[in-house]
Each structure stands twice: as C-alpha cells, then as structure tokens.
Amino acid sequence: MLSSSIGYYGLILGLICSLLLTFFNLQNFRAQKILNTRILSLTFLQFLFVKISFVSLIISFVLSDFSNETVFNNSHSTKPIFYKIAGVWGNHEGSLLLWLLVLTLFTLIFLLKTKNQPLQYRILTITFQQIIIIGFFVFVIKTSNPFNYIFPIPDEGLGLNPILQDPLLAIHPPVLYLGYVGSSIIFSSALAATTLGLISKSWAIHIKKWVLASWIFLTIGILLGSIWAYYELGWGGFWFWDPVENVSLMPWLVLTTLLHCILVLQKRLILTSWVIILSISTFTLSMCGTFLVRSGILNSIHTFANDPERGLFILIFLFILIFFSIIIFFFFNKRNENNNVNFFWLSKETAILINNWFMMYFLSVVLIGTVYPIFLDVLTTNKISVGPPFYHKLIIPFLIPFLIMMGIGSRLKWIKSNLEDKAQLILALIISILIAILIVKNLDVKFLINITLISSAFYLFLITSRDFFIKKEKNNSQKIAHFGFSLLILSILVNNLFSTEIITNLKVGQQFENSNSKILFKNIIQKDEKNYKSIIGNFIIENNNGKIEEFFPELRIYNQPKIVTSEADIKTTFTTDRFMTINVVQNQEYFNIRYQSKPFMIWIWLSVILISCGGILSFLNKEYEK
Amino acid sequence: MKNKIFLFVSIFIFIIIFSVFYKGLNKINIYSPKVELNKKIPQYSSKLINSDKLVNYSEIFNYDHFILLNIWSSWCVPCREEHELLMNLSQQRNIRLIGLNYKDNVISAQKFLDELGNPFETILVDIEGVQAIEWGAFGVPESFLIFKSKVVKKYVGPLNENLINEIKLIIK
C-alpha cells in the first residue's frame, strides 16, 4: 500500500521536475551565460524520483502486495523471487516505468558528459529530451499507471505468463530499452544541432559515442531475444520475421547505417542532411515499434494486452514528434550546396554510400512487410499474412552484391584509393566459388542461388579474416565487427542448409529409426516443482557413428496461470546443436517428438557477440575522444 | 520552393499514415473469416460412429431440407454448454442434425451422448481432425447450416439462444 503511494508521488514529482526544467531551460537559453546549476540538480532529482518510483514498484512485487493492480495482474506469491523482480518489467505498465527510468538516466548522463559542448546546444538537447520525457510521464500516469489500487484486496495474484519466466527474458527488455532510449538522445541532439546550425565534425565525433552505445545495446538486446526464442518457444528457430522482431530490427538497421554515415560526416563534412534524417528516424522507428507492439494492432506471439486508448496516445505523441522534427528539419537545416560532392568511385565514401543504399533497401523491405498487412486491412478489409518467404525472397538477392561490396569497400581509403591487391581479391573469389560448389553439389537444393550466396558469404569471410593479418591499418573495431558479420551470414547459411530434423509420434518404450539415428523413448518422469508440475521424457539417441546420448526434454504445467510449456533439451557443441522437444497430443497416449540437429548454431550467437565487441572496442577507443 | 513541396508532401504522407493507423486501432484484431455463402460442401467420405463403413458426403448431405452440421468433441467444454440447445433444435421437424466428432475416442464420445442425449441423426468420426479442415473449420465447436449441398451459414464457436432462434427463422 505504502510503496504504491510513494511510487505514484515519485512519478508526479518527476513530472513537476520536467515542467520546471523546461522553464529554466528556456530562461537559461536566453541568458546565454553558464549552465544554470538548477538544471543539473533538477535533472538529477528527476532521475531520483523516477528511481524511487521504480524501486517502490519492485518492492510491491517482492512483497506480493496485491492491493496494487499491476502486481495482482502479473505476479503470484509462489513465484521465485527472481521472477517477481523480473515481473516488474515483464508487463506493460512496469516496462514503461523502466523506459522512463532509462530516459531520465540518459538525460542526466548526457548533461554530465557534454561539458565541453556549447551551452545552447546542451540546453536545447535537454529541452527536447524533456518534451519526450513529459510525453512519457503523461502516458504512464494517464493510461498505464503501475500504482493503481484494487479494492477489496485479492488474496492471490494472476501470475506471470510462464514463457516469460526466464533469466534471459528478464534482462532482454532492459537491454533493448537502453538501445531504444539511447536513440532518443541522438534524436534530440540532432534536432538541437540542426536548430543551432552546429552540425559539424566535432558534433559528429561527439554524437558517435551515443550512436555506438545505443547500437551495442540494441545488438545485444536483439541477440538475447533471439536466443530466448530459440530455446523457449520450442521449435528451434532463432528468427521468425515476427512483427515484434522486425520492430526491433528496424531501428538497428538505421543505427547501423548512421554509424557508417557519420564517419563520412566526420571526415568530409558531407551528407549532413542525410545524417539528420537518419538520427530522427532511429528514434521515430523505436517509438513506432512501441506503438505497434503496445497497441495490439499487430498479430504476433509477443503482443501485450490490447488497449486502443494507449495505442491512440502513443500514436498522437509519435506524430507530434514527427511533425515537430520535420518542421525543424525543413526550416533550420541549411544545405551547404557549395560543398564539393565529388566522389571518387573507389573510395571509402562511395562504399559507405552504397552500404547506406542497401541498408535502406533492407529497412524498406522490413518496414513494408510489417505494416503492409495493416494498411491493406484498413483500406480494403483484405487480410493477408507476410511471413518469412517474403523477406527471404526480397532480401537474399540483394544480400549477394551487398556482401561482395562489403568485402571490397571496407578496405578502401578516404577520398581516393586503388585496389593494390587485385590478384588476391580474385583468388579469394575463385576459392569461395569452389568451396560453394563443393558444399552445394551434394545437396538437393536450388543450385544457382545457393552457389552465389555461399560464395559471396565465403568471399567476405576470406577477405575479412585476411584483414587481420594486414598490420597496416589499425582499425580493429571495424575488422572485428565485419569479420563477425561475415561469420554470422556464413553460420546462418550453413545452419539453414545442413539442419536435419525428425518429427514423430512415440509411446513410452517405442523406438524410431532412420538412416541417421535411432531414438528410443525410455521412460517418463513426473515431478512437482514449486509453481509447476513437470513431465520429463527420457530418450536415448544413437547416431549412425555409434555415439549414444540421453535427452531429457520437459513439459511444464504451470499452475498460475494454467499454461503448458515445452522446455527443449539442447546439447550444444562447437559444431552442432542437438535439440529435442516433446509435446502432448490431444486424447492420445503418444507424445509428439521433435529432434533437430542444427550445425553451427552457437556460431550465430558468437558472431553477433563479435559484432558487438567491435562496437565496444570502437566505443572505448580514445582516438575519438577530443 | 522545392523545399516547400517536399515539406507538404512529407506532411501529407504522414497524415495518411496517421489516419490509417488510427483506423487500424479501432478494428478488432481477431480474425473472422469471410462467410462465403452458397459454397459447395467438400467432396469427402467419412466413417460413421460405431461402424466401419465409409460413407460419401454426397450421400449424407444431398437432402432437400436444411442440415446443421455440428463439430463437437467430448473433451470440449463449450460443446457441453451448446449441447442442450442442439437437443432443443433437434425437436424441429424440418432440420436434420449431423455431428462431426472431432479428435475424440468412441468410448468417451458415447459416454457424452448417453449423459446429455443424442441430437444427431448421423455422427461422422474425425479422429485426425482432417475432415474439419475440409470444412474450413478452426476447431470445436463449429456449426454449418447446409441446404441442398451448399453451406448457407457458418457459426464459429458455440451456438447460443439467439443463434438457435436465427436458425429456426431461416429453416421456416
């Protein structure tokens, strides 16, 4: 009870801070002297208030205080303490509070870290940031207050959806939010810099840190979600082109583009308008994603409870932000036409331009694929589904030239360069084509597309791994990230081509046999856990090379809410993942069994980690700190 | 000048996007299939309950009066609630009720009928759920009103008092 009130007043005080801050900001902006210390202390206070409110929500969850509506809806007294805490942001209200917390934290960090920047720029950025913060405060307090009371107080909560009770999913949203919210700083900062005409090399160097930081968080956030989907949703895939996944991929694509593009701005002071547009779209797309997910307008596994009122609020807020930024962009952005925009065809800037071109294409595929069904439904009431085949068909043909150009482009120099090692490049291409033919010829798959795809992936892989042995350039972060990317593509390809699976129905004691392996369903064990019943199948699998292994896939029947989940048993090695799930079949004695062998699975995760390592290395690089 | 055109075009585009999203918000997101009237019944054959003989759909559904095909199962809870209404409907003279027993086993299905009564003239057995797919059904319970080998009306989910009255009106 008490913690709910404290939390609620924390929110109100935080909102008051915002209003005061906006006032002082405007005052200080006109006065143009040194930073008003009240701004700093208010920003700090605001963060503190939101933090108090967040902590009091955590306390309500830990104490299972069911007088709080959010706790009642999403928690249960038998839940382990870890998931009680994770449950705080496992629901709509709590996750928005977390969003607000990160937003205020980042604003504070921005203010502390930009002491060397012009005062007006700092104040204006904070003001824009406060506008976003006010929007979220109003949203939380008006439509999704996490501190609503229920009376009479229920004895027991409704529980958290068991598939969300998972350590990875506990940290996945916070990490993703760090990425999303980081992009809000980029948004405000770009708008502030445009208004003041400050888009310059030093601005590029300064904002690049924020771009990198949000990019790293977003990459890791997406990775965590993907790993979770892999082992928890129980069918061995890791990316489903589900709208909610797409929604997190879109800001990532823009951020990646921005990351490359900002280098050009930093070196040559061109593409300024483009950088501003990208900076604006990152946050807009993050918000758009929030809208699509929260409003229930999408049909997806992850949709949160629908509430048109909430959707409407985010929608209006989103479009106010968009109009606001369009106006600022058109009225304040002065194109520096006199700039020399001659590009040598073999130069880093041309390569980055082409990279941007392709990235925007990928973005448009994902964006159109995600929102098109909504548009069609609204305009013509026809319902269609857009799934993996659509994305594959449109992305894969463009991926091939993209990979090849990535291999060449990343090694070019600024302004003008030439290919010194043509012979090696051609050799690499020949080797990759040979490897591709060797791999594909034994397989019953479409020949041409696979050959080109695999050879371009191998080509990039060869070139990027060779770059490690060239000591001339020291840009290690780029080398690692690009190498990671080539490894990612290669692992996905190998994984796709060589995955095998067995789907069959077995009773206890029965055996399944095919040319590759023997599966024996030995017995079944039942256990009672704290908040679920578990049925564990015991299987013995013998490979055709005589290797025998035991698998224990599990079914969990949760009591609150009553949901059955299937827990896969996964055996991971450096070359293959073996993956087994069981499922009950209605009214039958037998179980539905899936056994999959997925080569190079772990390399998909490792390569994404490598990519983010590249980002981290670049973030820590002192060269950019000036 | 060029700048202004761009400005207006982009604002215009965003207004369109806004209004589409706005309209989309107020739509119910649960998919309900378009009810295609006068669709021919599928060509299939099925086993009857307590019998091993295969019977063609055309033999069963080629009938001059109305037929209500009801997909049910003993393990389905809403079917239990709906059953009384079906018993009531089966008293009507100008309609035949045919059951499609979905993913059930004969013993529990028989028990269900012994307990609540049997409104069906014939019961088709669909162990694998394959016939339900042929009918274009999503699950249990679901009902199809058939006239002269054509599906006149489709009801997804359990029937209620109002729907039963609607059926009675149609068959009059």
Added chain:
Amino acid sequence: MKFLKYLFIIFFIMNLNNFKAESVDLSNKITKNLRCLICQGQSVYESDSDFANSLKIVVSNKIIEGLNEKEIYEFLREKYGDWILYDPELNKNTYLLWLLPVLLFLIGGAIIFKRFKITNK
C-alpha cells in the same frame, strides 16, 4: 597463406561431422509457409495446437494424393483465405507490397547518382 590453412581446417571439421543433408521434406516446407490461424504469429509447422496438427496431416495426405505445392496452397486458400499463406502471391492486393521496396531501391540509386558525382578521376 595462413588464412587458407584456417579455411581448410574449418572445411575439414564440417566434413567430419557428416552433415548428411536430407532432401527437404516437402510437407515441412509447405507447413512452414502456413499461418496457424488459431495461434498468435506461429506457422503451422511450429505450432502444436490441434488445428496445426490436423493441418499437417491434411498436407501430407494431399501430397500422397498427388497434389503439388501450388495446388495445396490453392486448396487451403479456398478454405481459409489469403490469411493462411505466409508467402503472399502477387495480385492486385499485393503489387505494392512486392514492388515498393524494389522501387524505393531504384529511387534511392537514382538520388545517389544524381546528387553525387561519382567519378573515376
């Protein structure tokens, strides 16, 4: 060259583990392209609901009956509408869906080549 050596090692490992590729099961391929209508955002292949399980049986039955992939999609589309297909076919409803990304790509290319003079001097 060092990298060649590494490459061969990787290639060798791949062969060792005898990733025998089985021919892609047509039924799996088809069910992956079907939306499980009663689930939230899952394909029929991925889902274990009653509806999905029956649909899997129907698909394999149809394959045995000798229908090809297209005919099976058509069969299901007739019963359940376009909503069931994950791979929307090109028709008047989906021209924009398929062509807009490619069109944007071309426009993007045109803008790049118009605005920036890419020279080889």
